[in-house]
Amino acid sequence: MDMTTKLIRHVLDSRLDRIPDKAIERAKLSVLDTIACAIGGSSDVIAQNARRLGALFGGKPESTVWVSGEKLPCTFAALVNATTARTLDFDETYELCINGCHASAYDVPPALALAERDPSISGSELLSAIATAMDLHIRLTLSLRTQSVDTGRDNMVAVWGTTAVSTKLLRLDEEKTRNAFGIAYAHAAGESQMYAESAHSLSLQQGLRARSGIESALSAMVGFTGPREPFFGKYGFYKAFEPDHDIDMLTEELGSEYVNASISFKPWPSCRATHHGIEGVMRLREAHKFTGDDIASIELGLNHLAEQCVAQPRDKKWDPKDPVVARFSLPYVVAVAAQHGRVAIGDMLPEAFDDPAVRRIMAATKVEVDPEINRTNGRHGNSPTTVKVKLRGGAEHFIRVDTPFGHPENSASLVHGMRKLRDCAQMSAYPFSDKKLELIGEFIDELHKQPTLAPLFELLVGGK
Structure with missing residues (x-):
């Protein structure tokens, strides 16, 4: 079996009962954390600009813009929500590698946008998709041996995390998923100049890759093909951009150890x-x-x-x-x-x-x-x-x-996530009642039992 097929089957074959409990519980916290960060960042000028950008798109009202409540096509809702979730740099990050990896705020918004688009998606499907996509996203980051501050390439692999969560929730078969991964290669981008200049694109790039993942999967769904070897081909990602890499970091214990369980929680809104x-x-x-x-x-x-x-x-x-x-x-x-x-x-x-x-x-x-x-x-x-x-x-x-609070060796729980949600709600562009915040937490705590995500989306709109 070639490596790309192995990665694709890892995504498609994952199920809740095959994923370690620790990874599932951590995926719940990732959902809660991403929502909290978006609520807390919703008043920021970057979030305001993201909503203005979403309003320019218009289109089929499939998915909710969190906090403000507008309805947009799922691709654009994911863009706005992912950008807003990164606005404060409060979202959790994977730090056990040479380059940071903000997988949650990339992968959760497209997952929730697709789950609203298709109410038949259950909570267990969502958790399985998020845990698996984040696992792949982080493993791709771990495989890189070059430092982004030296190369200027930052988070280029993120598009495959958002594509993985999208193909999983769109229930694509193996052939269409392979095409989606190939199409995603055309969307792969990431640069470090935004850090050097403290540019707003630091947050926007998160939204762009969230949208790209859904678009790659939808493009494959309607029949577009992409290169079959986006990772290991003659001009694939590793040859073209990251020739110095470690494939063992990508494949070691693939399917048995889910590295999303080791992502770090942020108690403070800073790098x-x-x-x-x-x-x-x-x-x-x-x-x-x-x-x-x-x-x-x-x-x-x-x-x-x-x-x-x-x-x-x-x-x-x-x-x-x-x-x-x-x-x-x-x-x-x-x-x-x-x-x-x-x-x-x-x-x-x-x-x-x-x-x-x-x-x-x-x-x-x-x-x-x-x-x-x-x-x-x-x-x-x-x-x-x-x-x-x-x-x-x-x-x-x-x-x-060495290991501040939130590090996997000094880890957080849903209790800490709820405290963060309440703190973030104090800065929301639209008010959230204590009752609504409690209901959000309760819904996510029981996510593995939810037959549909539909009740969650009304809870994510403030001012009611």
Whole structure:
């Protein structure tokens, strides 16, 4: 059996009773987390632009735009919802690889859009599709041996995750699924310049790939063909874009271990590479009972790749004026955590950037490459972080954080997902009642038993 066939059959043959319980429960949290992040980000200008873009499309009213309630063709609803879910950079990410992978906010929106389009799709089908698509998506990411900050290629493989979830839920046969994977190769794109310039396309590219996955599957469904070897052909993805790769990472324990179970939950709305520093400051603050006013200086140490992402360019990261920059600024979010004992969505609004207490701590914060961490963890974008806090009275406190909360070794549950949903709802563009939030959580907790997803979509609209 050729490798592409093996991957396709992995997608098509998966069933709830063949997937480890841990992966199914983690898929539930991924659904809840993606919805929470979209609700929390719905007031942001990026989300507003996504809804404006959706309104330009019009078309058959198949699927709901979450929060605001418009109906769009499933492809465009997936685009708007996936873009909105990534708006805050609050969505969970896979961090056990050299490049991050935001699989949930790519793969959940097209899955839910298709489940609304076809109410015969059950909760068990949805969970099976999401867990399997995320497994493939993450495995493709794991197979890459080059760092995106070096190549400029970022998340090119994402389109095969969204295509996998779409072919599964459209119930395509093996031949049409192979064509869909080939067609998806024409949609494969991903670049790192958006990070360098803090561009809105950082979120939009998530929506574009969500739409591309559905479009690839629908194109195959109506009869279009694609290359049969999009991964391993003469001009396939690995030969053309990633000749340095590790196929064992793609195939090892395929079908028995679902790596989506090891995706990381985000408790704070900022780049995951900042979470080690945030947690370090908060743990020291709690243990030693100091406040932001007591702090004389903060010193942070991490690897070179993370330092480049969250501390460069210095003029922007120590003086954020834009929410996207703030979410990727280690000195800013650590100063917020040191002053307020939390980092919240409201701290990423422009009016928060001029808080004089936060500004003082940020100016007294130093970020450097730690030689030992760089030696042992130098290839990973998310790095262990050392935190040294010096107080005005002369005391010094130190901690190193390797696995902050949300890491698979320090994992979250649906309980934490519900807390996040409630917090995000406070920032929604349209209000959600406590009762509606509880019903969302209850529905997702029992997702494996749901005969249809239809009741969920009215719950995802605010203002009622």
